[in-house]
Amino acid sequence: MLPARRAPLRQTAGVTLFWITAASLLSWVWLVVGQGFFWRTDQRLPPPGPDPRRWPDVAVVVPARDEAEVLPLSLPGLLAQKYPGRARVILVDDHSSDGTAGVARALAAAGGLPLTVATPPPLPAGWTGKLWAVRHGVELAGEAELLLLTDADIAHGPGTLAALVAGAERHRLDLVSQMARLRTETGWERLIVPAFVYFFAQLYPFRWSNRPGSRTAAAAGGCSLVRRTALERAGGVAAIRGAVIDDVSLARAVKRGGGRTWLGLADPDPELAVLSVRPYVGLGPLWRMVSRSAYAQLKHSPALLLGTVLGLALVYLVPPLAVLAGAVTGSWPVAAAGAAAWLLMAGSFLPMVRYYGRPAPAALLLPFTALLYLLMTVDSAVQHYRGRGAAWKGRTY
Template sequence: MGVIVLGLTLLSLAIWLGLLCFWGQFWRTDQQLEVETLYKTSLQSLPVVCAVVPARNEAELIPTSLRSLLLLDYPGSFNVFLVDDRSTDRTANFAEGVAHAVGKPQQLHIISGESLPAGWSGKLWAVEQGIKSASKFAPDYFLLTDADIEHDPGNLRRLVAKAVQEDLDLVSVMVRLRCESFWEKLLIPAFVFFFQKLYPFRWVNNPNNPTAAAAGGSILIAREALERIGGIQVIRQALIDDCALAQAVKKNGGQGDKETRGINKIPSQGRIWLGLSSLTHSLRPYDSLATIWDMVARTAYTQLNYSPLLLLGTLVGMPLIYLVSPVCVILGIVWGNWAIALTGLLGWLLMTFAYYPTIRFYKCSPWFALSLPAIAFLYTLMTLDSALRHWQGRGGAWKGRVYPSSDNL
């Protein structure tokens, strides 16, 4: 028995050594928009930008989020298209009031959403309507953002500078998620950590690596790139729409010619960039275990492509990677087997080392870094629950709509 346990402990340790050394340095938090553009926010040309904001029953958050959008310090032409997705809480009225309060009613365009057609997710149908309306301004870029995001005043300026100066088709930031309650401090940094492990940002940002991802709260995409992939309709059934959009853009890169581009011509190279933001943040509260659980369970099985085999791999792999080491520390001490205890401790310290930068980024107590095994156990249960919801026809529930699978949208 001791030999088997020691073997599992060594395997878990080897996995962490491999992750730390060969998995795109996913654990680092150095890919940050504010750091990347610290000295590069001046622009010789000012591309036309239109923001598209899908909003469904967001009256509570829209006064803050929309105000931040309308007060962005971008010096070029900028308009906001808010698509009221059949809200019942007077979201549109609140939005109109905000625009008048900040003295920019002409900059806000409110669109009454049409009924949801078959084959579309609600959010993407709203985005499609917003893009169609915004196209009359012939924008060079679309800023796709959510109604629960409070933008730092310089966010758009930094996004545009990053895109223009580095010839990028898509620039996205994982905004800073709310991290105030105990459950948020325990589970939200881990959500970002696991996302970075799935999509190492350095791999995403490498044009020679096929890995592609984006964060839906703040995406700047070139109009030409969007047209090149066939528009939003090509991902109309995607529940994880941000990553689907990034994959389409990166996969379908064009051959731009820098010398023939005009001032407002956007390069079409299929190059994307994803990073963190320390200033733009989400207003959405997840102040209980139940709300975070529902947030993860809504799309976790979708992330596994509804595959029972991938689910089984997750249910086996997560305990092997995250639980074996701390459990073996305890078993090694109880059995007096110091080889098992020390090997398990080394594995636990490695995962703590990997998680600590994310904990520091979110300004949480360093002690939370030691809790990654328990956190991973909870996320494993959430993933299992996501599969159960899918099999029961309750998968993908959001804003009063249920999306069992891409086949049934």
């Protein structure tokens, strides 16, 4: 009697697994064709055209806290910008303890754009340290028409500033942002980083963000050129003063103020490169990079966290598990549906894998990377409720 009873149970479980796998496959069909073609990597600054009639004055604002180690890799590129108009660099030393200001001044002695090194007043309540430093830098920028907000760990090719300004002027954009190419030198970086950019683009499809009137708005904090007038219409830096994910918040504020925004991937050409030089040696630093803001992205909502975990499991984990389960049990419809979903997943990831110079088979590892991101997101929530969420260089928000 027992085997007879177990057969209907196995049949029911097999049917349930098939429909779960079919739901995953349909999810991938929709993601590939209906989510703004997020997986494509062709959103780049337009190729050079006629120079603007005039080159606006630009101030480059660099917030820096304990960045003495990376500044020699990043600041010289900013100071060496080949910009036809007037430009200067303002580095705001956010009360560093490692001699960041002294390193910056020493690097400026080699020449290049004028450098101002300043320290903001003590951090007031309600502000993140980075945005308080940015606000101070914007104030020091005076009447500069354009502000390039960039991080201290971002290295710029010599033509980057001119290309950003030319794109903004040619297309009358109020915010032009480029997603920096992150380091992929270690094994963990090669596994985690391409997926990080891929997931960001999935959340904020660049095409949707770049469309005037679209509700989607995003930017990359490492390289964002913004018009002063657009920033003022948006309420200034104070409008986003407590934002942990400040780049997306800035783009939303500019768009709400009627501004036009654009976001794309950095060009691999060394002349126009926008590169992150911060090393992430081992899984730990990469884990903290993601978990620091993951729960903030979910608005600290347990319901959104649960939905995200279930969604990640359905979309990314079910396909390979279905292939395995179908092969073991002989349920080839389940295995076939799982394989189709997995191939769609890998195919959508392939352009980003190639953008980062990785071999094509690496795209098949996305389910494992997605599992890591799922765990990072859960850890982000755990750290938040322990009072240690969004920790960065001695500060917790």
